[in-house]
Amino acid sequence: xxxxxxxxxxxxxxxxxxxxxLLARSTQFQIIVxxxxxxxxxxxxxxxxxxxxxxxxxxxxxxxxxxxxNGIALHLDDPIQEINRTEKTIHSLKGITLKYxxxxxxxxxxxxxxxxxxxxxxxxxxxxxxxxxxxIKACAxxxxxxxxxxxxxxxLEAAKALIDLGISETHVxxxxxxxxxxxxxxxxSNMLQMKLSQLGLxxxxxxSTAAITGDKKIHSLxxxxxxxxxxxxxxxxAGIRPRDELAKLAGLHVGTRGGIVVNEKMQTSDECIxxxxxCALYEGMIYGLVAPGYEMADIVAAHLTEADKSFYGYxxxxxxxxxxxxxxxxxxxxxxxxxxxTILFEDTHKGIYKRINITNDGKNLLGGILIGDADAYNxxxxxxxNKIVLPPDPEDLxxxxxxxxxxxxxxxxxxxxxxxxxxxxxVTKGAICSAVNEGGVTGxxxxxxxxxxxxxxxxxxxxxxxLIAGTMKANGQYIKNVICEHFDYSRQELFDxxxxxxxxxYDLVLDHYGKGDGCEVCKPVVASILSSLWNDVIVKQEAIQxxxxxxxANIQKGGTYSVVPRIPGGEITPDKLIVIGQVxxxxxxxxxxxxxxxxxxxxxxxxxLPLIWEELIDAGFESGxxxxxxxxxxxxxxxxxxxxxxxxDSVTFAIEVEDRYKGIRAPHKIKGGVSGxxxxxxxxxxxxxxxxxxxxxxxxxxxxxGGSKPQHAQLLATDIDKETVVKYLDRFLMFYIKTADxxxxxxxxxxxxxxxxxxxxxxxxxxxxxxxxxxEEEMQALVxxxxxxxxxxxxxxxxxxxxxxxxxxxxxxxxxxxFEPMREQVRAKEW
Amino acid sequence: xxxxxxxxxxxxxxxxxxxxxxxxxxxxxxxxIAIFNFTRRNEWYATQNLCPHKQQMxxxxxxxxxxxxxxxxxxxxxxxxxxFSLLTGECLGEEELVIKTYPVKIADGKVFVGVD
Numbered sequence: 043x044x045x046x047x048x049x050x051x052x053x054x055x056x057x058x059x060x061x062x063x064l065l066a067r068s069t070q071f072q073i074i075v076x077x078x079x080x081x082x083x084x085x086x087x088x089x090x091x092x093x094x095x096x097x098x099x100x101x102x103x104x105x106x107x108x109x110x111x112n113g114i115a116l117h118l119d120d121p122i123q124e125i126n127r128t129e130k131t132i133h134s135l136k137g138i139t140l141k142y143x144x145x146x147x148x149x150x151x152x153x154x155x156x157x158x159x160x161x162x163x164x165x166x167x168x169x170x171x172x173x174x175x176x177x178i179k180a181c182a183x184x185x186x187x188x189x190x191x192x193x194x195x196x197x198l199e200a201a202k203a204l205i206d207l208g209i210s211e212t213h214v215x216x217x218x219x220x221x222x223x224x225x226x227x228x229x230x231s232n233m234l235q236m237k238l239s240q241l242g243l244x245x246x247x248x249x250s251t252a253a254i255t256g257d258k259k260i261h262s263l264x265x266x267x268x269x270x271x272x273x274x275x276x277x278x279x280a281g282i283r284p285r286d287e288l289a290k291l292a293g294l295h296v297g298t299r300g301g302i303v304v305n306e307k308m309q310t311s312d313e314c315i316x317x318x319x320x321c322a323l324y325e326g327m328i329y330g331l332v333a334p335g336y337e338m339a340d341i342v343a344a345h346l347t348e349a350d351k352s353f354y355g356y357x358x359x360x361x362x363x364x365x366x367x368x369x370x371x372x373x374x375x376x377x378x379x380x381x382x383x384t385i386l387f388e389d390t391h392k393g394i395y396k397r398i399n400i401t402n403d404g405k406n407l408l409g410g411i412l413i414g415d416a417d418a419y420n421x422x423x424x425x426x427x428n429k430i431v432l433p434p435d436p437e438d439l440x441x442x443x444x445x446x447x448x449x450x451x452x453x454x455x456x457x458x459x460x461x462x463x464x465x466x467x468x469v470t471k472g473a474i475c476s477a478v479n480e481g482g483v484t485g486x487x488x489x490x491x492x493x494x495x496x497x498x499x500x501x502x503x504x505x506x507x508x509l510i511a512g513t514m515k516a517n518g519q520y521i522k523n524v525i526c527e528h529f530d531y532s533r534q535e536l537f538d539x540x541x542x543x544x545x546x547x548y549d550l551v552l553d554h555y556g557k558g559d560g561c562e563v564c565k566p567v568v569a570s571i572l573s574s575l576w577n578d579v580i581v582k583q584e585a586i587q588x589x590x591x592x593x594x595a596n597i598q599k600g601g602t603y604s605v606v607p608r609i610p611g612g613e614i615t616p617d618k619l620i621v622i623g624q625v626x627x628x629x630x631x632x633x634x635x636x637x638x639x640x641x642x643x644x645x646x647x648x649x650x651l652p653l654i655w656e657e658l659i660d661a662g663f664e665s666g667x668x669x670x671x672x673x674x675x676x677x678x679x680x681x682x683x684x685x686x687x688x689x690x691d692s693v694t695f696a697i698e699v700e701d702r703y704k705g706i707r708a709p710h711k712i713k714g715g716v717s718g719x720x721x722x723x724x725x726x727x728x729x730x731x732x733x734x735x736x737x738x739x740x741x742x743x744x745x746x747x748g749g750s751k752p753q754h755a756q757l758l759a760t761d762i763d764k765e766t767v768v769k770y771l772d773r774f775l776m777f778y779i780k781t782a783d784x785x786x787x788x789x790x791x792x793x794x795x796x797x798x799x800x801x802x803x804x805x806x807x808x809x810x811x812x813x814x815x816x817x818e819e820e821m822q823a824l825v826x827x828x829x830x831x832x833x834x835x836x837x838x839x840x841x842x843x844x845x846x847x848x849x850x851x852x853x854x855x856x857x858x859x860x861f862e863p864m865r866e867q868v869r870a871k872e873w
Numbered sequence: 874x875x876x877x878x879x880x881x882x883x884x885x886x887x888x889x890x891x892x893x894x895x896x897x898x899x900x901x902x903x904x905x906i907a908i909f910n911f912t913r914r915n916e917w918y919a920t921q922n923l924c925p926h927k928q929q930m931x932x933x934x935x936x937x938x939x940x941x942x943x944x945x946x947x948x949x950x951x952x953x954x955x956x957f958s959l960l961t962g963e964c965l966g967e968e969e970l971v972i973k974t975y976p977v978k979i980a981d982g983k984v985f986v987g988v989d
């Protein structure tokens with residue numbers, strides 16, 4: 043018997059998911075997919091990321107070969123024109139006629155375009171597909187101002203896209219009296235509006251557009267109240283319309299306001315035809331989110347394979363980041379007294395609004411809204427869905443526990459096994475825990491592979507991580523952060539052992555505390571520990587250094603190196619600038635100003651490095667340690683010596699601090715900043731330590747970083763003098779160096795530190811461990827033994843000999859290191 | 874069966890040209906060969922210098938070590954830390970990459986590498 047044929051109409055997210063779900067349940071079907079767009083299914087939820095550099099390929103849900111690998115025939119760019127229900131056939135635009143046993147309509151929705159005069163003008167777009175985005179992108183190049191019609195969820199996404207495209211003046215026009223009227227209440231909306239206005243978005247509420255004016259191209263919007271707004275482009279995001287035209291033509295039952303009517307098995311009025319996703323109308327409702335669409339896909343797959351599963355509506359709770367502002371709404375967000383009791387928290391200073399609705403007896407959570415800070419969303423949603431009994435002080439849920447020890451992990455573990463953690467992929471807490479217990483999963487990547495949890499919208503990832511950690515802990519499977527297979531110790535433990543036993547080289551450490559012959563993980567860790575303890579010249583043990591530390595420069599594409607001399611505080615004389623220019627010219631180097639106020643020279647051949655440094659050292663430069671896990675730079679603003687606002691001399695202080703800590707090895711790189719007033723031009727609060735001048739002295743901030751997960755530094759001490767700043771910095775840096783795991787920046791270290799900032803403050807400021815003096819002495823010992831590594835290297839013939847590409851032909855350069863011209867300089871050839 | 878192509882031994886460098894427990898690169902015609910002085914095990918290894926992952930001439934600058942219970946000797950490319958067995962040249966990660974290995978002999982403080 044031949045396999046029954048299933049034809050899927052639509053290759054969007056839900057259509058794709060249906061194929062995946064059906065394949066997981068059975069391979070007894072012949073699947074044929076028709077898509078209207080030229081691309082195979084891609085992630086529409088994260089569409090706006092297309093504007094910050096993600097490519098269409100990055101957004102794809104699978105590779106193109108996935109379809110053929112799984113025996114699926116895929117017809118792209120070929121919309122279905124007609125369904126013949128008596129013959130059970132479909133006809134496509136390109137003229138394909140095929141017979142089906144079952145038909146799945148996953149036609150999705152289109153943007154609703156209101157009937158306004160002038161809507162057809164150039165410069166008016168919708169925001170739905172990658173093709174739409176490409177048109178918007180092309181138009182944005184010449185546009186200075188733009189507007190989005192619609193202040194709902196998608197409208198604000200579109201506004202973000204315009205900002206990302208560099209439109210300097212972006213407007214949002216909303217017909218209703220508030221933003222996101224479907225998801226949040228009016229107080230929340232006010233807070234959101236305030237935050238978005240601060241970010242430069244112009245918001246117009248209660249505005250109804252009467253006409254779009256302009257000759258051929260849009261020139262301005264005319265409103266019902268006779269006001270006008272001149273814009274270069276307009277994006278319409280006024281809602282969605284289910285794509286039900288094909289169903290209508292086939293005589294299927296559709297809703298009066300659109301949508302293909304389905305039952306709880308997702309069957310339409312023809313039992314051989316299903317409809318799923320945004321085109322389906324279930325009990326009068328269109329579900330315009332991806333998670334319910336996936337659920338519908340699974341229900342059809344279940345029904346076709348005779349498993350029992352039905353659709354009973356879907357939780358429309360949602361959390362997203364709009365232009366950097368957290369917005370979440372969950373459960374019954376709008377219920378009001380007397381049907382419930384409401385707890386509100388509002389902080390207009392930080393732009394935070396939180397509302398939770400609880401039952402009148404105070405036992406259960408019904409729903410709520412979070413603006414500005416939605417960290418608690420996952421846990422709150424679980425509390426609603428699983429009817430978890432509330433603590434005696436339910437305000438703790440949104441304010442955090444004040445006083446007493448907070449315990450984030452316990453909450454997650456108290457969830458029932460059937461609690462739905464990942465709603466996109468329908469993964470329960472039980473499934474996640476058993477992946478840890480039986481599947482041996484120990485991290486989020488493994489969990490994604492094993493259960494698919496966290497692969498949809500990604501919103502549940504923090505919760506999944508907590509569950510993995512919590513389950514492992516509960517098993518007594520407390521995973522100590524051991525360094526690698528050769529050392530059964532954490533970095534902190536090994537640090538103490540090396541110190542107590544006075545071990546000075548890697549082989550001794552490995553013989554005493556390790557096994558095997560070491561590797562690329564433990565060698566640099568031990569090298570860093572040895573350096574932080576004894577501060578010997580690192581190239582004396584060259585073979586245990588990471589490549590950058592081994593050659594005292596940063597390896598770049600093509601195998602050449604970049605050179606960064608230290609420029610403390612970013613202050614440099616004209617003579618030194620000239621030397622850098624001359625050196626770069628002589629050795630053919632590409633030069634660029636770095637983010638840390640210094641100059642990087644790229645493209646140096648290994649054998650040229652000692653020659654380059656000879657010249658730099660002669661001119662008074664020192665190594666900048668850009669290659670090491672060490673202090674990089676202390677950035678400064680110009681301060682009170684020139685700036686009319688400056689309170690104190692930030693440059694001098696930055697130079698003093700940079701000179702004090704230069705060369706010291708740490709678990710990861712360290713950056714600092716000093717600002718001469720509260721305007722904070724040195725961006726000190728984004729650094730591992732930041733010093734900001736006040737009327738009375740200096741404020742000291744610690745544990746900030748930029749990078750992929752930016753985090754602001756937190757205030758450690760207020761209005762202290764310079765000597766106290768240095769004292770606290772000595773203690774702070776040494777404490778970090780001694781206790782952090784390898785490759786952990788100060789921000790991550792603080793996040794993992796039990797007791798967090800209040801504990802750190804106690805150790806550093808109140809000296810609660812009585813370690814203060816010892817930490818200061820240890821730091822002073824490192825400061826006293828500072829040496830310029832490059833000076834040591836060029837003056838030692840046996841060290842210097844290592845800087846050659848070919849050891850048997852030291853004068854020859856690597857012919858594979860090749861360059862291409864670029865803007866009057868050179869760049870490395872692409873790999 | 875006897876190998877039909879005789880191995881030709883070339884004098885690559887002196888023993889102290891290669892750092893202890895580290896590597897150096899030598900030039901043999903157009904070929905670049907990475908030589909490793911695994912002092913800790915009193916062993917020598919040689920591989921191609923090109924890392925097949927991103928076509929970079931850098932294997933000789935990588936860190937060496939061992940993997941697993943069997944202490945398989947290995948080297949990690951400094952670019953993206955792809956690790957290769959020094960015995961077989963096979964990538965120890967998930968990738969299907971292989972690098973060429975060469976036999977090494979030491980005599981009179983000199984390092985000899987066997988080439989085809």
